[in-house]
Amino acid sequence: MLRIPCPCCGERDEAEFRYGGEVPGSIPQTDVGDEAWADYLFARDNPKGLVHERWCHSHGCGQWFHVVRDTVTHRIHAVYGVGEPRPVVDCSNESQADGGR
Amino acid sequence: MRGYSFPALVGRALRGHRGWPRAWRSAEPERTYDVIVIGAGGHGLATAYYLAKNHGITNVAVLEKGWLGGGNTGRNTQVTRSNYFWPQSAAFFERSLKLYESLSRELNFNVMLSQRGILTLAHSHHEMEALRRWANAIRINGIDSEVMTPAEIAKLVPLLNLDARFPVHGGFIQRRGGISRHDAVAWGYARAANALGVSIVQQCEVTGFDIADGRVAGVTTSRGSIAAEKVCICVAGHTSVLAAKAGFRVPITSMALQAMVSEPIKPCLDTVVLSPAIHAYVSQSDRGELVLGGGADGYNSYAQRGGIPLLEENLAALIELFPAFSRLRLMRQWAGIVDITPDTTPIMGATPVKNLYVSGGWGTGGYKAIPAGGETMAHTVAHDAPHPLIADFGLERFETGALIDEGAASGVAH
Known part of the structure; x- marks a missing residue:
C-alpha cells in the first residue's frame, strides 16, 4: 500500500489516486521526424530506481501533481506541483543498496 | 543426454531412484561465444535451444543473473492459449500452442x-x-x-x-x-539445449555492453567480459534496464x-x-x-x-x-x-544497435509464447532478418504507427 502525500489533502491511501505514468519530456516541434515523435509518444525511461511520475487525487481534491518515487522500495522522496522545477533528490540509490532486487 | 522413458523410470525405480544424472550442466563463463542470450527464463532458453537445433549454432551461452527459471517463468499462472484477436497475434500464438502440444515429446521432458x-x-x-x-x-x-x-x-x-x-x-x-507446468518448460528447454552444446551460466549478471561503431561485440558481466558476435536480450521486466545500458529507450513500462x-x-x-x-x-x-x-x-x-x-x-x-x-x-x-507495451504486443527483433536483438514486452502473457518466441527469435538472430511470424512485432512499428492493439493479450484489462 502506497501512502501518497497529496500537496492539498495530505497523506492518503493509494486507492484514492489515479496514476498518470512517468513524466514525459517536452513535446517535440511539429517538423521533427517520426523517430522523435515515437520517442516522445511511446518510449519511456522506465527506471529501476527513482522515477518522476504523475498522480491525480481523483477521489479527493482532483489535483494532478508530481511524485518522485523509488520503483524498487516504493519510498516516496519528494512531491512537487505541475509546472514546478524538478526537486533535487538525494541520489544515493537505495535500490542498489539492497542488491538491486 | 540420457533419455527419459518408461523403461528408464522402471529401471531407476528398482534401484531406489539413485543415480539419476544431472539434467543439465551449470557452466562457467568462457571468454567468447557466437551468440549470448541474456536471461535463462523460458524465452532465453527456448531461443538458445532453437538456435542449436534449427540453425546449428551451438556455441551459445545463456547468461542468468539469478537462477534458471527464477523470474517470470516461475511466477506466472501457467495459462496456455491462443485466443487472440488480430491475425498477426493469432498466427503467432497458435504456432506457440501447436508447439506446446508436441513439446513433451520434442524435449523428452513432460x-x-x-x-x-x-x-x-x-x-x-x-x-x-x-x-x-x-x-x-x-x-x-x-x-x-x-x-x-x-x-x-x-x-x-x-x-x-x-x-x-x-x-x-x-x-x-x-x-x-489450458495449463502446463511452467518449471518443466524451463527445465526441459535447459536440458535439451544443454544436450546440444549450449552453456547455461547462472549467477552471471550482465552489467553493460561492449559496443563499437554501433555494433555489439560482447557484454560485461559480474564475472568479467565476454565477447560475442550476436547478443539477444530475453529479460522480461528488465528489458528497459538492459536497453538503457545499450544506449536506447524502449516503449515499455x-x-x-x-x-x-x-x-x-x-x-x-x-x-x-x-x-x-x-x-x-x-x-x-x-x-x-x-x-x-x-x-x-x-x-x-x-x-x-x-x-x-x-x-x-x-x-x-x-x-x-x-x-x-x-x-x-x-x-x-x-x-x-x-x-x-502500449499496444500489449511483444517487441521482437532488431534494435538500434547492430547484432543486438530483443525479445521483450511480453507483458502479462509471455509464458504461453515461449516455444514460438524461442523459435522465431532463433531464426531472427541466425538470419539477421525477422521470422515471418514476427515481422510486424519490431520496434519500428512505433514509428510507422502500425501498432497491433491486442486487447486479448492479457485476457484481463490492464
Whole structure:
C-alpha cells in the first residue's frame, strides 16, 4: 500500500489516486521526424530506481501533481506541483543498496 | 543426454531412484561465444535451444543473473492459449500452442500440458456482444472457440455463481487452451539445449555492453567480459534496464503482476475461468491448489511483490464468482515484474544497435509464447532478418504507427 502525500489533502491511501505514468519530456516541434515523435509518444525511461511520475487525487481534491518515487522500495522522496522545477533528490540509490532486487 | 522413458523410470525405480544424472550442466563463463542470450527464463532458453537445433549454432551461452527459471517463468499462472484477436497475434500464438502440444515429446521432458479449456466470461449484454465478436474473429483465424450460454456454463462449472453482483451473461471457451507446468518448460528447454552444446551460466549478471561503431561485440558481466558476435536480450521486466545500458529507450513500462495459490483441495474445477471485466481468473493445479490472479498493480514497479489493494480487489471479485472458495486460506502470494507495451504486443527483433536483438514486452502473457518466441527469435538472430511470424512485432512499428492493439493479450484489462 502506497501512502501518497497529496500537496492539498495530505497523506492518503493509494486507492484514492489515479496514476498518470512517468513524466514525459517536452513535446517535440511539429517538423521533427517520426523517430522523435515515437520517442516522445511511446518510449519511456522506465527506471529501476527513482522515477518522476504523475498522480491525480481523483477521489479527493482532483489535483494532478508530481511524485518522485523509488520503483524498487516504493519510498516516496519528494512531491512537487505541475509546472514546478524538478526537486533535487538525494541520489544515493537505495535500490542498489539492497542488491538491486 | 540420457533419455527419459518408461523403461528408464522402471529401471531407476528398482534401484531406489539413485543415480539419476544431472539434467543439465551449470557452466562457467568462457571468454567468447557466437551468440549470448541474456536471461535463462523460458524465452532465453527456448531461443538458445532453437538456435542449436534449427540453425546449428551451438556455441551459445545463456547468461542468468539469478537462477534458471527464477523470474517470470516461475511466477506466472501457467495459462496456455491462443485466443487472440488480430491475425498477426493469432498466427503467432497458435504456432506457440501447436508447439506446446508436441513439446513433451520434442524435449523428452513432460511439461504436463493439460488442455482443459479456458472459459472467458461476459457480465453484461454489451460485453457479450464484444466477446462474440472476439470469439468469431478467433474462428476466422482458424482457431477453435465456442460461444457458450449461461446454461452451458453452469453445466461446465457448477461452482460458478451466475447471479453474481455482475451476472454472467455468457462467455466463450477455447477448448485447446489450458495449463502446463511452467518449471518443466524451463527445465526441459535447459536440458535439451544443454544436450546440444549450449552453456547455461547462472549467477552471471550482465552489467553493460561492449559496443563499437554501433555494433555489439560482447557484454560485461559480474564475472568479467565476454565477447560475442550476436547478443539477444530475453529479460522480461528488465528489458528497459538492459536497453538503457545499450544506449536506447524502449516503449515499455514495468509493473508488478501478482498471483496467489490457495491451500490444496479435492478436484473441483477442471477448466480455467477468466473474467476480463472484474479482473480475476482461476484454475486448479494438479496439486489441488487454486491458482488465482488478476490485473497488474497500477504503477511502475521493480519490486517483486504486489500491493495489498489489488490483492483485495482480485479476491473480492473471485469470491463473488465462486462463493464456495471464500473459506479457503491462501498459501502463497507473489509478484513478477511484467514489461507492458502500449499496444500489449511483444517487441521482437532488431534494435538500434547492430547484432543486438530483443525479445521483450511480453507483458502479462509471455509464458504461453515461449516455444514460438524461442523459435522465431532463433531464426531472427541466425538470419539477421525477422521470422515471418514476427515481422510486424519490431520496434519500428512505433514509428510507422502500425501498432497491433491486442486487447486479448492479457485476457484481463490492464
